[in-house]
Amino acid sequence: MLKRLLTGILIIAVVAGCIALRTVHLAFFDALVMLLMLISAFEMIQAKKKAGEDVFSKVIIAFTIAVSMGFILIENLWVAIALEAFCVLCVFIVSIGIELIIYAVNRKTGLPAPEPKNLFNKTKSTIMLVLYPLVLISTMFILNHIGYNLGYILLITMFAITMTTDTFAYLFGMLFGRKEGAERLCPEVSPKKSVAGFIAGAVGGLVVSIVCWLLFYYFGYFGNTFAYLNIPKSLTMFTLTGVMGSFATQFGDLVASAVKRRADIKDYGKLLPGHGGIMDRIDGEIWCSAVVFAMFNIFLII
Numbered sequence: 001m002l003k004r005l006l007t008g009i010l011i012i013a014v015v016a017g018c019i020a021l022r023t024v025h026l027a028f029f030d031a032l033v034m035l036l037m038l039i040s041a042f043e044m045i046q047a048k049k050k051a052g053e054d055v056f057s058k059v060i061i062a063f064t065i066a067v068s069m070g071f072i073l074i075e076n077l078w079v080a081i082a083l084e085a086f087c088v089l090c091v092f093i094v095s096i097g098i099e100l101i102i103y104a105v106n107r108k109t110g111l112p113a114p115e116p117k118n119l120f121n122k123t124k125s126t127i128m129l130v131l132y133p134l135v136l137i138s139t140m141f142i143l144n145h146i147g148y149n150l151g152y153i154l155l156i157t158m159f160a161i162t163m164t165t166d167t168f169a170y171l172f173g174m175l176f177g178r179k180e181g182a183e184r185l186c187p188e189v190s191p192k193k194s195v196a197g198f199i200a201g202a203v204g205g206l207v208v209s210i211v212c213w214l215l216f217y218y219f220g221y222f223g224n225t226f227a228y229l230n231i232p233k234s235l236t237m238f239t240l241t242g243v244m245g246s247f248a249t250q251f252g253d254l255v256a257s258a259v260k261r262r263a264d265i266k267d268y269g270k271l272l273p274g275h276g277g278i279m280d281r282i283d284g285e286i287w288c289s290a291v292v293f294a295m296f297n298i299f300l301i302i
Helices: 002-023 027-050 057-073 077-109 121-145 148-177 195-218 231-263 278-282 285-301
Strands: 184-186 190-194
Touching: 002 027, 002 148, 027 057, 027 121, 027 231, 027 278, 057 077, 057 121, 077 121, 121 148, 121 278, 121 285, 148 190, 148 195, 148 231, 148 285, 184 195, 190 195, 190 231, 195 231, 231 285, 278 285
Parallel strands: none
Antiparallel strands: 184 190
16 A cells, blocks of 8 residues: 555656646656657557457557657647547558558468458557557647647646546545445446445546636636636536546546456556556546547537
8 A cells, every 4th residue: 555655646746747847848748648658558569469469569659659759749739630640540551551461471372371350350459559548648748739828727637637536436435335235336347446436536526627617717827718718618618527537537447447357467567566557557547638638629619
């Protein structure tokens, strides 16, 4: 427990430091996101292999580097997003091309070749890994580059929702979820997660989103970013983001658990003592990041 707590404090310090250093340059947080993408890619490649799924590892690493450099070097955010979509398409085309060439060569030379029905299994696994978790992680680049003040607001809101959700879910799950007869959320995937913890996590996300609304709208921290929004619309935007972000956080945790169960592993790695690997720590954040980006854009556009 002490090891987990100390590691958690260190993680919070690193994340908070990288967010604070945005005042110097956005590259500090970009470097953190790129590191998360690279380590997560390696962890997921290993998990896929343990699950008996083969992937094009070099293609995945090339995609990770290309997308990261795109967000870091391209000033126009929407051009960087378009480049990422193009890179996903390239991964798809390259993976299919490699499989077809290897299949044709092996058939011609008499070497072992996959059955036609299994021909593109490697491509499917590769694309799945690119989409989850790499594209989801890359949404943190978007939050960082969406605007100076707005970037601060979205990053702080996202991390506040995920951390509060995890804390509330853990504490109330310990208090009420371990009692005999307590209803489990999804026992086949994650036996320890309870309905009580899930509900508490959602309440936590709601509460902290209201706190963020007070800070960033009512008291105007990081400027009058939402001054043109009235109180009902701005409050709805933050509260819905809090609830949906909390659901996304807990959903992401279940998805990560399902992948681990498929690979028959307890943790994705051992990099973070008491927590496991990077994917064990950011499994909820990456989904919440996408939700925060989507929700705020919907309300700021309509």
